[in-house]
Amino acid sequence: MATSSLPTPEAPATAPPASLVGAQHGDRVFRLLLTTAALAIPLLMGFLVYELYTGSALAIDRYGLGFVTGSTWDPVAEEFGAAPLIFGTLLSAVLALLIAVPLSLGVAIFLTEFAPRWLRQPVAFVIELLAAIPSVVYGLWGIFVLVPLLKKVVFPFLRDTLGFLPFFQGPIYGPSMLAASVILAIMVMPFIMSVAREVLLAVPNSQREAALALGATRWEAVTSAIVPYARSGIIGAVILGLGRALGETMAVTMLIGNRHEIAASLFAPGYTMAAVIANEFSGAGTDIHFAALTYVALVLFVITVLVNAAARLLIWRVSRGAPAGGTGL
Amino acid sequence: MAESRVHLATDRLTAMYGKFTAVKDVSLTFTANTVNALIGPSGCGKSTYLRTLNRMHELVDGGWITGKVLLDGEDVYAPKVSPMQLRRRIGMVFQKPTPFPTMSIYDNVAAGLRLERRVSRAELDEVVERSLRQSALWDEVKDRLKASAMALSGGQQQRLCIARTIAPRPEVILLDEPTASLDPGGTQRIEELVFELKREFTIVIVTHNMQQAARVSDTTTFFYMGSMIETGPTRQIFTRPAQEQTEAYITGRFG
């Protein structure tokens, strides 16, 4: 790119114009700057991993990979296993997406394809505002409004109707895996919704009309042409939501019950990696406790990277042969 | 021509965008199995008129009409008529090729049929092959029916869109400047195709290209500023136009 220099109109074609040399020089400096900035990010990542690794060396030495399968967490006996935390993190994120994805896609499709025009902007605006609320506020709202509601109405209803499944059995406390998943779902919905909405808005009208001209109903146009056209962007929106759900700390720890336990019932309390780090880091009395928490952070980091890599792979496979935007004429 | 049945007609058709009148009081008839060209300067309402015929116009915000569109004598704007059913009888091809990019060539052609009902694999295979043959694309794609439609050239994509339109067996095909984004080779193939297709379908084609109108059409209608100025057999319109405006337009004195 730096080699194809722009011709300057005033300079004669034969003599090498000085301004061109200058431009190239400027380009080099600019390129160097950008390259440095681009390299700084992987470097920073590497440094982060190194820090996490050295910080958790003590725990890695003592527990090895058994750390991720062990399920006792006892700082006094200095016995640490992160399986319930990993379980809690993944389960709450997946449950949250199960609730949030259909709802947010439904709202996004409604807003772009079906809602009356005057309603579209205001509703989208309000939903985007929801994304700006601090998570501790969601946590408080969860404790005072959501949990009582779930405990009194929703959980008993689930137990009565779906109680034959192991997920909906056992005592109802209030703070629980399901309560945390519901608050997570509410928190990631605005993100998924607004990205999905942008993606759907970017689908060319010609695609819509092509489907309608074949005799499709509005709904058939959505399912046969519009959503398929937008699919890689929609997966991107879901992944954004997943990333947030995996890392969310404050609201989750306020609602999940913070118990190191793998329970089949969604009414039972659980714990997540992010939550345990936030709760115990300042009170970690021993070196090994500290190292175990850092080990948890390392595991969380690795899981996040793996999940995102898998997601990228998915997008890449889905969009292969079908450009996500632009050339779809 | 053996029969000369009026297949499609408009009666005092006016098309509006909100308060703006894009098409004024147009009455026309289209005979079965003919190619009918609509010509006129940009913005004169050709596309709008075309889109009233299969009720695509009403999908635009503020789009509404007065007057009648008659398909086999039946008013297509009658309350009991379903626009979806109507669009299965009156297919449409757009200016730019609009293949569904996530679908294969095969699935693109099958798309309209699948909307309609459950179709057996064998029947689908047959319809896809017949439609692709009829749109003169079969030989070029028969070995890669599973490939993405986006792997085709612009001209091939447009023929694919024609195949997609004719696959569910409509009666009328509307083409809105179908060759505007194609090179001369691609244009010629589409023109030959249009000529072939009139055996089975009634065709209304919008074009900016006078030669094209002269080459492919049986009748030509000249629009100007939303009004229908003149209509008649193509030969007559191009050799002895009755209206001065028509003559000025086809000889290129204004546009």
Ligand SMILES: Nc1ncnc2c1ncn2[C@@H]1O[C@H](COP(=O)(O)OP(=O)(O)OP(=O)(O)O)[C@@H](O)[C@H]1O
């Ligand atoms: N969606 C719309 N809303 C409001 N006015 C419109 C809309 N679409 C078209 N018009 C107006 O209606 C008139 C007719 O437009 P139309 O697209 O039918 O012209 P056309 O003859 O097809 O032109 P071209 O040859 O450039 O395609 C124009 O004045 C145009 O500005």
Ligand SMILES: [Mg+2]
């Ligand atoms: Mg037009």
